[in-house]
Amino acid sequence: MTGRRDILAGAVLIALALAMIWGARSFPSIRAMPYGPDLFPNIIAGGLILSALGIFLEAYRGAAPDQSEDAPDRRAALSFAAIVVIVAGFAVLLPILGFHVTAALALILATRIYGGGWLLAVVLALSGSVILHYIFYSILRVVLPWGLLAPIAW
Numbered sequence: 001m002t003g004r005r006d007i008l009a010g011a012v013l014i015a016l017a018l019a020m021i022w023g024a025r026s027f028p029s030i031r032a033m034p035y036g037p038d039l040f041p042n043i044i045a046g047g048l049i050l051s052a053l054g055i056f057l058e059a060y061r062g063a064a065p066d067q068s069e070d071a072p073d074r075r076a077a078l079s080f081a082a083i084v085v086i087v088a089g090f091a092v093l094l095p096i097l098g099f100h101v102t103a104a105l106a107l108i109l110a111t112r113i114y115g116g117g118w119l120l121a122v123v124l125a126l127s128g129s130v131i132l133h134y135i136f137y138s139i140l141r142v143v144l145p146w147g148l149l150a151p152i153a154w
Helices: 002-024 039-061 074-097 099-113 118-139 147-152
Strands: none
Touching: 002 039, 074 099, 074 147, 099 118, 099 147
């Protein structure tokens, strides 16, 4: 039964990815840039397709552990809820705290929730927020809010 659910989940991911690619086709191109606003949705769609292929492979190999239909994995449900809360918190706090602080907090929480230690969480938070800022601000030219760090914005 688990294999069927995995195949269904993979198929849903591929359908979602194809819908994203189809929708991004209508985004207008920007003449001054070699890429357009469809780049990021297409990257995400590619990641969804790769994830679906991984799910298909695991279902084919039968590597997924057998789980009872009556008792869903509580830890998996809590992990999913944690990601939802982190993403929602990111959306709410972004305009208030700014990108750097909000991204750092989200990375610390996600790392700790998923079993990483404090050192790893802090290193990922500091490096991740700076790298993501560089990608979005400098390469993709997305204006990000500075929030608390506005006095030292560059």
